[in-house]
């Protein structure tokens with residue numbers, strides 16, 4: 001499985017420029033033989049949260065673009081996230097489309113990040129964010145969600161073998177990002193593909209460090225500050241190998257956990 005991670009800059013509050021940019025990246029990745037392309041968080045608008053009433057995607061624009069592209073090039077797309085307007089509110093939404101051009105997941109960020117005012121401008125989602133591509137179960141979460149081990153564990157317990165994390169994670173906390181991605185991979189014995197943006201907006205400088213971490217914890221891709229697409233080939237059989245080596249999932253004590261606040 002060849003994964004393409006798009007570590008891009010995002011033009012603040014300018015969806016037209018960002019849709020064009022993303023189309024260019026998708027084309028480059030598909031032409032380079034990617035099976036699955038992964039985008040960062042809020043790539044249509046950036047964190048222009050006070051302008052969402054005019055900028056957020058309130059139509060099917062993103063979904064249609066991703067579906068058409070995926071079908072034409074026969075590629076899976078984990079569409080990072082975009083700001084959306086639906087059900088009388090604004091959301092931070094991850095769309096995933098498969099190679100046939102079908103929408104297989106629509107996940108709204110479950111945990112809102114107060115330091116970037118999400119709790120003021122965005123609604124929170126309630127779905128788990130697991131989905132199937134080519135008959136394998138995956139998970140998808142958005143940025144701050146990775147700080148909640150119980151949320152990632154829930155995806156792993158629901159059979160996710162690889163979890164995608166799309167982010168706009170600022171540089172000053174980039175060590176947290178790197179450590180959390182590795183910890184979530186080791187504790188859940190699964191692949192973690194974390195795609196962060198680079199560049200800056202009026203309030204933050206973003207840290208890049210798009211990474212792919214294997215179930216044993218090795219870093220298989222580290223884009224550091226490089227702008228562009230990083231490629232990695234992975235074998236999902238590694239998940240079962242690592243789970244056999246240390247059978248964490250067999251050794252869990254669910255009854256015990258139920259007696260405490262976990």
Ligand SMILES: NC(=O)CCC(=O)C(=O)O
Pocket residue numbers: 041113116142143144145147167168169170173176
């Ligand atoms: N966009 C986000 O959710 C950022 C999360 C973040 O920076 C963190 O430290 O957590």
